[in-house]
Amino acid sequence: MEQQIRAVLFDMDGLMFDTERLGDEVWRAVAGKYGVTMTPEDVSLLRGRNYESGRCKYSCRMRKPERKA
Template sequence: MKKKLKAVLFDMDGVLFDSMPYHSEAWHTVMKSHGHTLSREEAYMHEGRTGASTINIVFQRELGREATQEEIESIYQEKSVLFNSYPEAKRMPGAWELLQKVKKDGLVPMVVTGSGQLSLLERLEQNYPGMFRKEL
């Protein structure tokens, strides 16, 4: 039995917004300030993970343990503040045109993201007007 496609799922970082250079720089800078090593390139490799998961990878590798909840919250908060201090990430080239085609073809574009960056979440309507509905 053939199923009919109804929706297309889009991630935000690196798909809808060109935000990965900022994420990688923020991760690198904050980890370095805490005496840990996370290169900009490695930060790209961990894209899609939660902040806690990224932090725990570094802690496991360098300290042989998981980060405490307090360490995770503190480091992730610092990373978020630094990320939000950078210029606004631009739309990814071609994303608007692809979203228009998806809608024209009768499909529902949906955002699925692990991003907790409110600066990006709040910009969806501004950058992609009428494309996404907020659903609970």
């Protein structure tokens, strides 16, 4: 007899798994490949934001003008 999946649990706020630290490490590693050093403050600007909002905040932090798409 096959068992059916009865529920799926998503941890979207870090309650069960602390993924924030891992995310911070990834941001710093990727930025480093492009010669950019991200401080903890830089990384915190991106936390909890969508792509567009994070790009705007980080661009302002780096004092680079926004490019129009």
